[in-house]
Amino acid sequence: xKSFLLSKNISAIExxxxxxxxxxxxxxxxxxxxxxxxxxxxxxxxxxxxxxxxECKILAKDFISKLYNDFQLFPRRISATVEEGIYVDYxxxxxxxxxxxxxxxxxxxxxxxxxxxxxxxxxxxxxxxNHDTELYKLINAFYDR
Numbered sequence: 001x002k003s004f005l006l007s008k009n010i011s012a013i014e015x016x017x018x019x020x021x022x023x024x025x026x027x028x029x030x031x032x033x034x035x036x037x038x039x040x041x042x043x044x045x046x047x048x049x050x051x052x053x054x055e056c057k058i059l060a061k062d063f064i065s066k067l068y069n070d071f072q073l074f075p076r077r078i079s080a081t082v083e084e085g086i087y088v089d090y091x092x093x094x095x096x097x098x099x100x101x102x103x104x105x106x107x108x109x110x111x112x113x114x115x116x117x118x119x120x121x122x123x124x125x126x127x128x129x130n131h132d133t134e135l136y137k138l139i140n141a142f143y144d145r
Contacts, residue, residue, distance in 0.1 A: 027068060027074060028065055028068065028069075031061065031064050031065055031068060031074075031075070031078075032061055034075065034078040035057050035060050035061050035064065035078055035086060036057065037078075038052060038057070038078050038079050038080045038086055038087075039051060039080055040052070040080040040082070044082050049082050049084060050084045050105055051080055051084075052080050052081075052084070052085055052086050052105060053105045055105075055107065056085050056086055056103055056104065056105045056107065057086065059103055059107055059127060060078075060085075060086040060088065060103045062127075063101075063103065063109070063127055064078070064088055067090075071139055073090050073099075074090075075088050075089060075090055076089050076090060076091050077089040081102055083102055083104060084104060084105045085102055085103050085104035085105050086102070086103045087100070087101070087102050088100070088101040088102075088103070089101075090142070092142055092143065092144075095115070095143070095144045096115055096116065097113055097114065097115045097120065097141075097142055097143075097144060098113070098114050098115070099111065099112075099113050099138070099142045100112045100113075100114070101125070103127070107127070108124065109124070109125040109127050110122070110123070110124050110125060111123055111125050111134075111138050113138065113141040113142050120141050121137065121138065121141040123137065123138060125138065
């Protein structure tokens with residue numbers, strides 16, 4: 001799936017600016033650094049697992065930033081995943097729900113909302129910002145609305 005977010009930022013790949021400037025909120029800068037720091041261990045690479053691609057990382061930055069800007073969500077963890085992409089984890093201390101998101105190198109994404117290991121919602125996410133239906137389902141499940 002090629003998303004609007006990726007095509008919008010294709011020039012960022014070439015310029016390596018990633019769409020961030022010095023005047024942006026420091027939390028957005030921290031998000032960018034967390035995604036950039038997400039690397040796969042040599043053990044997994046030696047077993048043929050691909051690390052997150054630049055396109056995957058850019059899409060992850062855009063999507064995580066959207067969650068931060070629109071819903072004030074800041075991830076508790078961002079890491080590379082053996083499923084070949086970026087893993088993002090959020091925790092809601094008010095209702096003890098966890099939101100796990102994976103953005104894959106093929107630019108597909110999936111999310112899971114759980115509470116004490118019970119699955120509340122499991123969906124594929126359309127990362128195109130013009131199609132927010134899945135995103136609002138996800139946020140509503142995470143906040144228990």
